[in-house]
Amino acid sequence: MAVSKRKFKAEVNKILDLMIHSLYSHKEIFLRELISNASDAIDKARYEALTDAALTEGDGEWKIQLIPDKDAGTLTVRDNGIGMSRDEVVEALGTIAHSGTKEFLKLLESRAVKNNPELIGQFGVGFYASFMVADEVSVLTRRAGAGPNEAVLWKSGADGTYTVEEAEKAAKGTDVVLRLKDDAKSYLEEWELRKVVKQYSDFIEYPVMMDVTRTKTDPDDKDKKVTETAAETLNSRKAIWLKDKAEITEAEYNEFYKHVSHDFTDPAKVLHYKAEGTTEFSVLLYLPKQRPFDIFYKDYKVGPTLYVRRVQIMDHCEDLIPPYLRFVKGVVESADLPLNVSREMLQNNRMVAVIKKNITKKVLDTLAEMKQDDAEAYATFYAQFGRILKEGIHHDFERKEAIADLLLFESTRTEPGKKITLAEYVARMRDGQEEIYYITGTDRAAAVSSPYLEAFKEKDYEVLIMTDEFDDIIISRLGRYAEKSFQSAIKGDLDLGAGDKEEKQKEYGGLLELMQDQLKDLVEAVRISGRLKDSAVCLVTGEHDMDPQMEKMLAAMGQDVPQGKRSLEVNPDHELIGRMKELFAADPESETLKEYVGLLYDQALMLEGDHPRDPVAFAKAVSKLMAEGVAAG
Numbered sequence: 001m002a003v004s005k006r007k008f009k010a011e012v013n014k015i016l017d018l019m020i021h022s023l024y025s026h027k028e029i030f031l032r033e034l035i036s037n038a039s040d041a042i043d044k045a046r047y048e049a050l051t052d053a054a055l056t057e058g059d060g061e062w063k064i065q066l067i068p069d070k071d072a073g074t075l076t077v078r079d080n081g082i083g084m085s086r087d088e089v090v091e092a093l094g095t096i097a098h099s100g101t102k103e104f105l106k107l108l109e110s111r112a113v114k115n116n117p118e119l120i121g122q123f124g125v126g127f128y129a130s131f132m133v134a135d136e137v138s139v140l141t142r143r144a145g146a147g148p149n150e151a152v153l154w155k156s157g158a159d160g161t162y163t164v165e166e167a168e169k170a171a172k173g174t175d176v177v178l179r180l181k182d183d184a185k186s187y188l189e190e191w192e193l194r195k196v197v198k199q200y201s202d203f204i205e206y207p208v209m210m211d212v213t214r215t216k217t218d219p220d221d222k223d224k225k226v227t228e229t230a231a232e233t234l235n236s237r238k239a240i241w242l243k244d245k246a247e248i249t250e251a252e253y254n255e256f257y258k259h260v261s262h263d264f265t266d267p268a269k270v271l272h273y274k275a276e277g278t279t280e281f282s283v284l285l286y287l288p289k290q291r292p293f294d295i296f297y298k299d300y301k302v303g304p305t306l307y308v309r310r311v312q313i314m315d316h317c318e319d320l321i322p323p324y325l326r327f328v329k330g331v332v333e334s335a336d337l338p339l340n341v342s343r344e345m346l347q348n349n350r351m352v353a354v355i356k357k358n359i360t361k362k363v364l365d366t367l368a369e370m371k372q373d374d375a376e377a378y379a380t381f382y383a384q385f386g387r388i389l390k391e392g393i394h395h396d397f398e399r400k401e402a403i404a405d406l407l408l409f410e411s412t413r414t415e416p417g418k419k420i421t422l423a424e425y426v427a428r429m430r431d432g433q434e435e436i437y438y439i440t441g442t443d444r445a446a447a448v449s450s451p452y453l454e455a456f457k458e459k460d461y462e463v464l465i466m467t468d469e470f471d472d473i474i475i476s477r478l479g480r481y482a483e484k485s486f487q488s489a490i491k492g493d494l495d496l497g498a499g500d501k502e503e504k505q506k507e508y509g510g511l512l513e514l515m516q517d518q519l520k521d522l523v524e525a526v527r528i529s530g531r532l533k534d535s536a537v538c539l540v541t542g543e544h545d546m547d548p549q550m551e552k553m554l555a556a557m558g559q560d561v562p563q564g565k566r567s568l569e570v571n572p573d574h575e576l577i578g579r580m581k582e583l584f585a586a587d588p589e590s591e592t593l594k595e596y597v598g599l600l601y602d603q604a605l606m607l608e609g610d611h612p613r614d615p616v617a618f619a620k621a622v623s624k625l626m627a628e629g630v631a632a633g
């Protein structure tokens with residue numbers, strides 16, 4: 001029989017190394033991982049057998065067995081689930097099937113993982129936890145439906161290599177055999193196994209069984225002892241989501257959360273309820289505390305696990321939850337869906353739509369409550385998930401008002417890091433203020449000191465600071481809030497009530513025309529500003545043009561962005577502009593004037609965070625002016 005020896009992928013070696021040397025204090029989680037894998041394998045077999053009964057091979061009595069063997073020093077975790085083919089074994093137990101491998105490796109080396117080894121579970125590497133307690137692991141497995149001599153034996157001593165060979169196995173499913181290290185021999189003891197199963201795997205749906213030998217006094221002869229061996233079920237197997245709330249402890253809720261989410265911290269919130277009426281379903285959902293590292297990846301799995309009458313149909317049903325709530329984890333069980341429901345059927349199923357609507361509302365209501373009752377907890381939640389929740393404004397037109405109520409923003413009046421709701425903003429708008437003002441930018445410091453806010457500061461108008469690239473799109477999608485429209489501080493022609501803007505426009509008409517003429521290839525218009533107080537000039541995007549931050553982001557991603565021409569705004573109260581007007585009146589052809597116009601345009605670019613068109617020429621011109629200034633004394 002051909003034995004083939006192979007090398008683990010580099011990332012697997014790193015994990016093994018970490019498992020063996022750093023995660024020492026949490027050794028017992030290996031059993032949770034193996035039982036969890038066994039349970040998944042049975043779920044799959046049970047589901048596939050719905051359409052192909054032959055796959056049960058006459059053994060539909062689903063169970064997981066723990067077989068400690070003190071003589072051999074091994075612990076076997078056996079399941080009669082789906083099993084694996086040779087290709088599947090090599091794929092599943094030789095690589096890390098995750099697109100975020102690079103991030104993963106970085107994380108592996110971080111302190112976070114060393115202190116919280118459960119984090120490992122997030123990446124689907126649970127099986128490798130076996131090497132914390134075993135110096136050799138063998139996996140004997142046969143795919144359900146394959147012949148008895150089509151089994152595979154995988155073996156590794158965590159030395160960077162593993163072997164696979166053909167094998168025989170009468171029953172379908174998988175045996176994972178651990179040759180226990182000396183300091184892990186306690187996992188051969190009944191009490192230890194009982195304890196670990198109870199703690200981590202109590203709610204597993206299938207029985208976790210073990211043969212238990214008891215010595216008893218012979219009922220017929222008091223002086224004689226007899227030994228009996230019987231199979232016992234170690235877990236209570238109660239589907240926690242079907243239980244009564246009063247029966248469940250917080251610790252049980254938390255343990256189940258870790259099971260469904262692979263998260264290592266307790267959840268921020270539990271939603272557990274039963275809907276009764278035309279459609280009946282049970283829901284146990286969790287809001288996590290921390291954003292999963294892969295939530296922005298394409299292959300991030302969205303949606304709760306779907307059960308129909310205790311059978312797991314799908315581990316992630318994305319039709320049950322809108323993408324902007326994809327951080328929600330948990331289980332939904334329906335009694336009304338058919339057992340053999342397919343993915344395609346789910347997409348158009350009325351019942352599924354009803355459940356999704358119900359869940360969406362419940363989650364949004366819960367968030368609203370949380371914001372109301374515990375602003376601090378909500379702010380913590382928002383810092384992790386606000387960016388994702390916000391997508392709902394764009395995608396869920398029907399609920400955009402409800403979602404808008406949940407948004408938080410920093411503002412020119414909040415301390416850095418503190419955020420307010422739109423409702424709070426509106427409630428403290430100044431007399432005479434008609435619109436909700438906001439500024440977009442990459443960071444707060446730059447936004448706050450930007451010239452665009454000068455007039456707002458003077459009028460003491462609060463301005464929301466928006467630092468996510470797509471905030472501008474979200475706001476234009478939202479349109480209005482509490483009957484107030486939104487106005488960007490960096491877009492469009494603003495008039496913050498200087499009063500004499502039109503007059504000034506006339507007064508400075510000649511100079512503005514000259515500037516416009518000189519800059520005609522660069523700007524749409526040159527006009528008197530209604531937003532500047534201290535700075536001489538700034539560049540402003542058209543009301544309906546793309547946000548400059550968004551523009552930059554798309555350009556950085558290599559997209560072709562049509563560059564809208566901006567307007568140059570001029571502050572008539574600035575000393576320099578006054579002097580330029582005088583100079584213009586004295587000599588409209590003045591070379592100095594022309595030079596100044598160019599420099600002002602470059603300055604406006606710099607105020608936006610850009611470079612002057614020609615930095616060398618700019619520096620030369622400024623130095624020349626400075627020299628003249630010094631000479632003039």
Ligand code: ADP
Nearest residue numbers: 037038041079083084092124125126127128174
């Ligand atoms: P995860 O279970 O998070 O995917 P693991 O490293 O624990 O990560 O397992 C990797 C893969 O190996 C599983 O996704 C599954 O395909 C396969 N596997 C592990 N244990 C079993 C088992 N008992 N039966 C069938 N397949 C299994």
